[in-house]
Every structure is written in structure tokens, then in C-alpha cells.
Amino acid sequence: MRLRFWGVRGSFAMCGRNFLRYGGNTPCVELLTRDGERLVIDLGTGATELAKHLMKTEFGKGKGRLNILLSHTHLDHIQGLPFFAPFFIPGNRIRILGADPAGSTLEATLQNQLAPCYSPLEGLENLNAYVTIDSIVPGTTLELDGFHVQTAAVPHGNMWTTAFRITADDHVVTFLSDVEYAQPDQPSPEAIALAQGADLLIHDAMHADHEYGHRRGWGHSPVAAAFAVARAAGAKRLILYHHSPDATDAMIDAVVADAQKDSPIPVFAAAEGTYLEL
Amino acid sequence: MDITFWGVRGSYPVPGAATVRYGGQTSCVEVRADSGARVILDAGTGLRALGQRISRTGGGVPARHHILLSHVHWDHIQGLPFFEPAYVPGTQIAVYSSVAAADELRPVIAGITRHEFFPMPLESVPAQFEFHEVEPGLGFTIDEFQVMPIALNHPFGAVGYRITADGSSVAYIADTAPFTEVLHKRHFLNGLEPLTNEDRATLGQLRADLVRSLRDCDTVVYDTHFLPHEYEKFPHYGHSTPDHGLEICAESGVRCLVLYHHAPSHDDDMMDDLAADYRQKGAAAGVDIVTAREGMVLAVGAPA
Numbered sequence: 141m142r143l144r145f146w147g148v149r150g151s152f153a154m155c156g157r158n159f160l161r162y163g164g165n166t167p168c169v170e171l172l173t174r175d176g177e178r179l180v181i182d183l184g185t186g187a188t189e190l191a192k193h194l195m196k197t198e199f200g201k202g203k204g205r206l207n208i209l210l211s212h213t214h215l216d217h218i219q220g221l222p223f224f225a226p227f228f229i230p231g232n233r234i235r236i237l238g239a240d241p242a243g244s245t246l247e248a249t250l251q252n253q254l255a256p257c258y259s260p261l262e263g264l265e266n267l268n269a270y271v272t273i274d275s276i277v278p279g280t281t282l283e284l285d286g287f288h289v290q291t292a293a294v295p296h297g298n299m300w301t302t303a304f305r306i307t308a309d310d311h312v313v314t315f316l317s318d319v320e321y322a323q324p325d326q327p328s329p330e331a332i333a334l335a336q337g338a339d340l341l342i343h344d345a346m347h348a349d350h351e352y353g354h355r356r357g358w359g360h361s362p363v364a365a366a367f368a369v370a371r372a373a374g375a376k377r378l379i380l381y382h383h384s385p386d387a388t389d390a391m392i393d394a395v396v397a398d399a400q401k402d403s404p405i406p407v408f409a410a411a412e413g414t415y416l417e418l
Numbered sequence: 419m420d421i422t423f424w425g426v427r428g429s430y431p432v433p434g435a436a437t438v439r440y441g442g443q444t445s446c447v448e449v450r451a452d453s454g455a456r457v458i459l460d461a462g463t464g465l466r467a468l469g470q471r472i473s474r475t476g477g478g479v480p481a482r483h484h485i486l487l488s489h490v491h492w493d494h495i496q497g498l499p500f501f502e503p504a505y506v507p508g509t510q511i512a513v514y515s516s517v518a519a520a521d522e523l524r525p526v527i528a529g530i531t532r533h534e535f536f537p538m539p540l541e542s543v544p545a546q547f548e549f550h551e552v553e554p555g556l557g558f559t560i561d562e563f564q565v566m567p568i569a570l571n572h573p574f575g576a577v578g579y580r581i582t583a584d585g586s587s588v589a590y591i592a593d594t595a596p597f598t599e600v601l602h603k604r605h606f607l608n609g610l611e612p613l614t615n616e617d618r619a620t621l622g623q624l625r626a627d628l629v630r631s632l633r634d635c636d637t638v639v640y641d642t643h644f645l646p647h648e649y650e651k652f653p654h655y656g657h658s659t660p661d662h663g664l665e666i667c668a669e670s671g672v673r674c675l676v677l678y679h680h681a682p683s684h685d686d687d688m689m690d691d692l693a694a695d696y697r698q699k700g701a702a703a704g705v706d707i708v709t710a711r712e713g714m715v716l717a718v719g720a721p722a
């Protein structure tokens with residue numbers, strides 16, 4: 141399995157020289173199997189860059205097929221949707237899967253995003269591709285064209301996000317973002333189960349440990365929480381993800397250097413454009 | 419009076435090496451009078467950095483802020499939940515827009531912070547929000563600024579503003595299509611639709627009103643999203659080219675036209691070429707053409 145980060149920044153897209161190495165686009169991750177099957181997680185602004193790449197393939201000719209998993213519908217995870225070019229080519233078949241937000245449905249939420257006052261697209265029905273929107277129930281298992289996906293709800297401030305354990309080509313990637321546990325050193329059992337023995341754990345690490353004090357309750361993890369999950373689950377590699385908009389390249393370098401010091405497993409910060417081969 | 423560009427990009431923010439010089443954040447311009455009074459034009463992603471600047475220089479003292487919205491497409495409002503002063507108790511934020519009464523501005527703005535989209539709902543934000551509906555042609559004042567809203571041609575409607583203070587004027591004309599091929603109303607366009615005679619008359623009136631409203635304006639910031647060959651493919655998207663902006667500004671006797679709301683696909687090198695090309699075209703037509711860059715500060719008023 142191959143993985144590429146198209147957006148790694150949390151909350152807000154960041155532009156300019158201080159964000160070039162790790163990247164300023166908001167969340168979007170692409171997974172590819174050996175056979176070329178593809179799965180995308182989240183549609184932050186990174187999805188606009190992924191879209192350019194996809195348009196050079198069968199998606200440009202209206203022959204693409206794609207499954208997209210949404211961790212949740214906070215804007216940084218869907219703001220690339222109206223600009224995801226494969227949606228505008230008739231013939232592409234694209235399925236968006238995600239949990240219903242409390243009191244609403246996934247489809248109604250995305251329809252709200254494209255409401256006529258907010259978006260010149262004026263509604264999902266104006267996307268030319270064949271787009272289906274499927275609500276999923278966290279805790280269930282999905283079979284998505286060569287990807288076996290186990291899902292679980294994890295706490296994210298006053299709401300829940302869906303985390304994913306994805307198995308393909310005999311490898312396991314666990315995606316746990318955006319999440320905040322009651323205590324950084326006591327991750328929820330669902331999170332640990334999802335990351336059990338994973339080859340790669342991608343975890344929310346929005347806050348450096350020393351900043352976490354004033355940001356408790358905002359729904360995001362300090363680096364220590366990502367480590368706690370990796371340790372308890374015996375994950376083989378840890379990727380710190382969903383970087384704070386305030387974290388410049390130099391600040392992320394410092395966090396990683398610090399994290400690597402006493403880590404029993406390899407740990408990296410997700411960087412836009414990076415390919416990982418599993 | 420001067421203006422500062424905090425976001426110059428259209429549609430969505432574009433991080434990365436290709437936008438380092440012109441900037442990747444979306445629509446947001448700050449207008450400052452000589453007295454220090456301020457109005458903010460649009461609340462795109464550029465508003466976050468402006469909010470940080472205000473917090474740092476204002477000593478955390480709550481103030482009253484005025485935000486004039488051209489319309490409520492995401493690229494013009496997405497920065498609002500990230501505006502730091504909104505989280506300082508005692509702050510007052512007055513938001514102005516032409517959103518029709520039927521839609522009401524408060525629920526529209528509250529809609530972008532509903533829990534599906536953002537962790538903190540508008541009613542929990544410490545700042546006090548006020549919402550004002552503006553109408554093209556009906557002027558009003560904010561501190562020493564005289565503000566005149568101007569109707570534009572954009573999907574679901576948009577208004578521009580002419581702002582006068584300290585003896586000169588700046589206008590903000592975004593987003594707008596030209597006034598020839600398409601009349602934007604309140605339904606989705608998948609391409610060009612035939613114009614009725616009535617549509618043509620409405621377009622003519624919009625254009626005439628715009629030219630009149632910009633008469634002898636010192637500086638005009640204009641939606642010039644597309645290059646001409648791009649516009650030809652997407653005339654129904656609701657945006658203009660620099661040529662469209664120049665035509666209007668030359669006719670109105672404007673001193674300086676600022677190219678603004680750059681397409682996300684225009685990288686810094688393209689922007690350099692475009693800026694040089696249009697500087698020449700402007701000179702030939704008697705209008706100074708400047709290309710907006712994030713962080714740029716422009717003095718408004720004829721150079722002494």
C-alpha cells in the first residue's frame with residue numbers, strides 16, 4: 141500500500157514561506173493499493189491539489205471511480221469539496237462516506253455547505269459526476285474496493301469524529317484525527333483497539349506538549365497523546381498530523397526532534413507531498 | 419487614507435511555494451483613515467492575520483469593528499470564525515451585507531459556525547455581533563467614512579462599496595462579472611443562457627450605475643479573477659478580467675486600478691507577467707494598474 145499526504149494542516153490553511161516544508165493545506169490523504177485501487181480520507185484544501193493530479197488520469201475523462209471517507213464535517217475537512225475537479229466531469233463515480241453529525245445527516249450538512257448563498261454551485265445536485273453520499277455508523281466495518289476499513293467514534297471536543305483502521309495489501313494504517321482524550325496518557329480503548337499492531341499510526345498532534353495547558357478542551361491532542369496510543373497499541377511507526385496553524389516549519393522540526401529523542405519507535409511529522417510505501 | 423491587502427486570492431486559499439510572493443489567502447482588505455479609524459472589506463481567510471495584528475497592537479482592549487461584506491460566498495466569510503478580536507469580551511462587531519431580508523444575515527453568518535462546521539457556535543462567541551442590511555444606492559456613514567454600496571453582477575448577488583474619507587475615495591468592486599453576456603440572478607448557471615431584452619436593459623443599467631458610482635474615484639480594487647482566455651471558458655462564473663476592470667475605470671476617470679481576487683491557478687510567475695502586461699495596458703489608457711499582493715499597503719489619494 142502507498143500513501144500520500146495532500147494536506148496536513150489543522151483548522152486553517154496557512155500560506156507563505158514559513159509553511160513550505162510541512163505544507164499549509166488542510167487535511168487530505170490518499171491511499172493506493174498495489175492494484176491501483178484508491179481511497180481518500182477528508183477533503184480539506186489539500187484535495188484541490190489531489191484533484192489536479194487526478195484530472196491527469198481517468199478522472200479527467202469521466203472514467204474515474206473513487207471512495208472518499210470523511211472523518212467529520214468541520215470545515216477544514218470539507219473546504220476543498222467545492223473545488224474538487226473530478227466532481228465536475230460527467231461519468232466519474234464518486235462515493236462520499238461519513239458519519240451523520242448530531243441532529244443532522246451527512247448529506248444535509250454537505251448540502252448546507254453548498255447552499256446558494258455560500259457557494260456558486262448552489263447544491264450537490266449541480267455536481268456533474270455521479271456522486272453518492274452514504275451515512276455510516278461508526279463501529280461498523282466497510283469493504284471499499286480492496287480496502288477493508290474498521291471504523292470507530294472517538295471524542296473531539298463537544299462532538300465525535302470517525303477514526304479508521306484500514307487494511308490493504310496485508311498492511312494496516314490507522315487514522316486518528318481529530319481527537320482529544322479525557323487525559324493525554326489515557327487514550328480511549330476504541331482508539332487503542334483501532335491502532336493495535338498498525339504498521340502506521342497517523343495521529344492528531346496539533347499541540348506541542350508545553351502548549352497543551354491552555355488548549356485543553358479544544359478537541360485536539362498533544363504529541364504525548366499520540367505517543368500514548370502508539371505505545372499502548374504497539375504501532376510500528378507514528379506520524380504526527382493535523383499541525384497547528386501557528387506551527388512554522390522550524391517549530392515542527394523542534395517538536396519532531398524532541399519526540400524522536402526517547403521514542404522506542406520511528407516518529408515523523410506528516411509533510412505535504414510525501415509518499416510513504418508500506 | 420490607506421488600504422492594506424490581507425487576502426488577495428479568489429475561491430479558496432492556496433498555500434505553497436507558488437504563491438509565496440503574491441499570497442494565498444482569500445479576500446480581505448483593511449481601509450484606514452488618517453485618524454486610525456478602520457473598516458474591513460470582506461472576511462475571507464486573510465482576516466485571520468488582520469485579527470492577530472489588531473490583537474497585538476490593540477493591547478487587548480475591546481473595540482468596535484466594522485466589516486463590510488460584498489457577499490457571503492465562503493471565500494469572503496471563511497475568516498470570520500478565526501478573527502481573534504471576536505474572542506475578547508466587550509468587543510463589538512458590526513457586519514454589513516446586502517443579503518436580502520428574506521435570508522437574513524444573522525442566520526447566514528451563524529450558519530457558518532453551526533456545530534457541523536465549527537466547534538464554537540456564534541451565540542457562544544464573546545463579541546457582540548450586529549447585523550446591518552445595506553442597499554445599493556443608499557449611502558451611510560461609519561465614523562468618518564462615507565460608504566456607498568454599489569450593485570454588482572454575481573451569482574446570488576454581490577455589492578461593491580465606494581468609501582470616502584480624508585478627501586479621497588477608494589472603491590471595492592468584488593465579486594463581479596462584466597455586464598455583457600450574463601445577468602446573474604438567483605439560479606444556478608451551467609453555461610451561458612440567452613438574454614432577454616429586459617436582461618440586457620438591466621445589465622446596461624448596472625453598468626451605467628457602476629461607471630457613475632466610480633466617477634473620479636482615486637483607487638478601485640476590482641475582481642479580475644480571470645485572464646481573457648480563461649474567462650472565455652467560464653463566462654458564467656461571475657468574475658471579470660483586468661480588461662473589463664480597465665474599461666470601467668478608464669470610463670469613470672479612476673486614477674488607480676488594483677487587480678484583485680486572483681484565480682487560485684495563477685502562480686507567482688504568471689502574476690508577474692500579468693502585472694507587467696497590464697501595467698503597460700493601463701498606462702496606454704491613462705490608468706495606473708497595480709496588482710494586489712498580500713501585505714501590500716497603498717496610499718489612497720493623488721500623490722502630493
Ligand SMILES: [Zn+2]
Pocket residue numbers: 150151214216217318382
Ligand atoms: Zn481538523
Ligand SMILES: [Zn+2]
Pocket residue numbers: 428429445491493494593679
Ligand atoms: Zn470570491
Ligand SMILES: [Zn+2]
Pocket residue numbers: 489491572593
Ligand atoms: Zn463569489
